[in-house]
Amino acid sequence: MRWLGIIRIVVILFTLLSTWYFAETILATKWKGGNIGSIFGRSLEIKAVAQKIHKKCGNEKDCPDKYFAFKIISGAASVVGPTICLEDRILMSSVKNNIGRGLNIALVNASTGELIKTGHYDMYSGDVKDALKFFEDIKDGTLVFLASYDDPATKLNDEARNLLASFGSTYAKKVGFRDSWTFVGGKGLKHKSPFEQLIKNDKETNKYDGWPEVLEMEGCIPQRMD
Numbered sequence: 001m002r003w004l005g006i007i008r009i010v011v012i013l014f015t016l017l018s019t020w021y022f023a024e025t026i027l028a029t030k031w032k033g034g035n036i037g038s039i040f041g042r043s044l045e046i047k048a049v050a051q052k053i054h055k056k057c058g059n060e061k062d063c064p065d066k067y068f069a070f071k072i073i074s075g076a077a078s079v080v081g082p083t084i085c086l087e088d089r090i091l092m093s094s095v096k097n098n099i100g101r102g103l104n105i106a107l108v109n110a111s112t113g114e115l116i117k118t119g120h121y122d123m124y125s126g127d128v129k130d131a132l133k134f135f136e137d138i139k140d141g142t143l144v145f146l147a148s149y150d151d152p153a154t155k156l157n158d159e160a161r162n163l164l165a166s167f168g169s170t171y172a173k174k175v176g177f178r179d180s181w182t183f184v185g186g187k188g189l190k191h192k193s194p195f196e197q198l199i200k201n202d203k204e205t206n207k208y209d210g211w212p213e214v215l216e217m218e219g220c221i222p223q224r225m226d
């Protein structure tokens with residue numbers, strides 16, 4: 001009983017002392033920090049460290065100068081919408097409320113990195129003519145970012161597939177019902193794009209019930225120089 005009492009007092013004393021100690025240190029730093037210059041200097045330091053850790057779009061690697069960093073995440077089944085990020089700016093997402101079932105496409109000026117426009121086309125019950133009009137209006141020197149959501153392909157006809165192939169897509173000709181698909185191409189590309197992924201909807205390998213897994217693709221696109 002006596003020992004317990006002593007221990008209790010020691011614990012209380014210790015808590016009081018350490019609280020006081022911490023209060024003292026914090027106050028002391030605050031006082032020192034009263035010097036505006038040092039607060040400013042310190043926050044710059046912290047910012048510099050944060051920038052070193054944060055890569056554009058949350059990517060694994062930084063891009064060299066004169067390259068645009070991008071990340072595309074395809075939709076998850078029919079539940080979570082896709083995201084398209086360029087140079088740390090979200091071009092399309094559920095939060096931006098500019099995505100939908102089917103093909104989600106962002107058009108970007110290949111010289112400046114500026115967003116030209118976005119569009120989403122329902123390829124399950126929509127009209128492919130709307131998507132065709134969007135593709136046909138794309139001008140030379142435009143980057144095309146594409147992410148699938150749910151079903152990107154049922155309504156795709158040969159004309160639409162050929163146009164997408166002309167932007168550098170390899171898989172446009174074989175993409176099918178509920179496949180996961182991500183692609184970056186451009187109007188006026190002479191070669192097939194290295195930035196494209198496709199996972200076929202296949203009962204044997206699907207991650208979700210009726211859909212394959214989500215695709216996440218990131219990389220660096222050289223800025224167009226004229």
Ligand SMILES: *[C@@H]1O[C@H](CO)[C@@H](O)[C@H](O)[C@H]1NC(C)=O
Nearest residue numbers: 109110111112139140141142
């Ligand atoms: C890209 O931006 C440049 C500079 O503003 C402009 O001259 C060019 O026409 C634009 N290209 C496209 C495809 O929008």
